[in-house]
Amino acid sequence: MPGSPQWDNRADVTARAVRLIGDGVVDRGGVPELASRLGYTERHLNRLLTEELGAGPLALARTQRAQTAKTLITKTGLGLSEIAFAAGFGSIRQFNDTFREVYGCAPSTLRREGTPVDGVVSLRLSYRAPLHTEALFGFLGARTITGVDSHADGRYTRSMRLPHGPATVTLWAANTGAAGSLGAARGAADREPTDPDGALGAGTRAGFIEAELRLSDMRDLTPAVARCRRLLDLDADPDAVDSVLAGDPALAGAVAAEPGVRLPRSVDGFEMAVRAVVGQQISVAGARTVLTRLLPPDDQGRADRPDLPTRFFPTPEQLLALPDEAFSMPASRRRTLRAVAEAVRDGLRLDAGSDRAATREALLALPGVGPWTADYIALRALGDPDVLLTTDLGTRRGAKALGLPDDPDDLARHAERWRPWRSYAQIRLWRAA
Known part of the structure; x- marks a missing residue:
């Protein structure tokens, strides 16, 4: 389903469409913009998505709008009419009808009193445990640019340009110390709560990243969340990745010591x-x-x-x-x-x-x-998810440290066993260097 690891990693047209819908492309430009971005006609794109997902792009975007509206209702003090248009609905009636269809209740039933209207939204971004936060935030922290992003006391903060205006986001691991590694050991991961909304799949061990979003325009909530999730690779399936990499004796020790190493991506x-x-x-x-x-x-x-x-x-x-x-x-x-x-x-x-x-x-x-x-x-x-920089000096040093061949051609041949997760092996090689 959309939001599962297969959509995050697949490179076909359907997966690309799911990612673009998640970034709010349909809300901003409609199905014509989505089809243009993908190089297909609207009719063909609708057929592709309906055949594989059981719903076309408009239906997928409408469900996403309802999810965005729910977040705004529970996390901000915006009026319901403001929320309707900020979430991408064309009318109050469409907002109410869709909300009842998706959640089985009126939007007003979720309203919380006393939440300030200041452009700040605090969320918990779920992920599949384990997640090695030290590796993830350490990688980003080592590459900060003064004035653009920063990493201190376990919190990563950065500016972003979003479709409707500027924003800043602060991200940190829930229920850990400043430099903790949530789910860094299998036993700890087993104690993580399961995902309360069922978004990750039944029985999935879940953890959370705390997010504080300061938005100049609430219409940017959906793309802001999507970009934060991609930056931290929160839709990955660490068990699938680690099981492949641990099959190589040269990486087995690193995987056992640091399960859940993710692929730091980007917001732009x-x-x-x-x-x-x-x-x-x-x-x-x-x-x-x-x-x-x-x-x-x-x-x-x-x-x-x-x-x-x-x-x-x-x-x-x-x-x-x-x-x-x-x-x-x-x-x-x-x-x-x-x-x-x-x-x-x-x-x-x-x-x-x-x-x-x-x-x-x-x-x-x-x-x-x-x-x-x-x-x-x-x-x-x-x-x-399947890139290896075999000529990179850090890659070669890491390979040598792990007892792997450090000649680019020999390393490339050895790395065939890591497919389709060579990008995750790349991060581990850099850590070993």
Whole structure:
């Protein structure tokens, strides 16, 4: 069903459609926009989704709107009419009818009194346990850019550009210490509560990530939640991944010691592409310094909340407007960044709904984008679960530390046994390095 691991990992048209619907594409542009993004006619897309899911894109989007409305009713003090339109409904009547159909009650029955109307929504994002939070937040924390994102006391905070306005999100593991690893041991995972809403499947061990969303427009709740889930890889099935990787004696010890290692993804594909290009042949610390110099001025000063981000990662247009001296890098890499920015500005999409093979081909056609860069973008921007950067120095060091071959060709042959989860092995190799 939508929201299960197969939709998160599959690369076919139906799975791409599910991910785009989850990001609110139908709410913003209707079925024509969804069909255009996927390269199909509306009629053919409706047939594909109906045959596989039993419902067309409008029905799937309508159910999602009801879920968004339920969250807004219980987590904010917005009026019901405001909630109806913020959730994407075209009328109050449609809102009421859909809500009764999905939840069997009127929207007003879920209303809680006394919730402030301040643009802040606090949620718990469920996931399948185990989840190794130290590995996940540690990876993101090591790559923060001053002003855009931060990681302190177990909390990861970042700015985001959403379809209707700016936002900031803060994410942290529920029921753990500052650097805890929720479900880091199998015994701990077995003590996790099962998912109360049944969204993860009957009997599934569930954990939660706490999320505080500060939205300038409540219509962005759905894409904000979708992007947070993708950033933290919360829809993964860790048992399926770990069972394959643990089948290799070289990885079995690492899997047993750290179950539930996830694939840190991104909230913006262009940002991840820029990070990939800048990160070519320099250290993580060096890349952070270079990226900071590319940022536009402070977009939203917050004297009242100095802990929140005050800057946004540049858009393609903003990056293209920068003078040469803003790029602290070789001229060839500067040209590559501009080529990527031009491609995204002109229509190249680097998101959950992109065709992975076609996107990789388009990236490789750009000057200065080689297999490492294209595959890193596939790994983190597109969320491809089966990528291994065999020529990467960190990969080779990690492989050697685990007793695996560190020659790229030999490692690639050995890694065939890790399919279709080589991206997760990649994170483990980096950790071993």
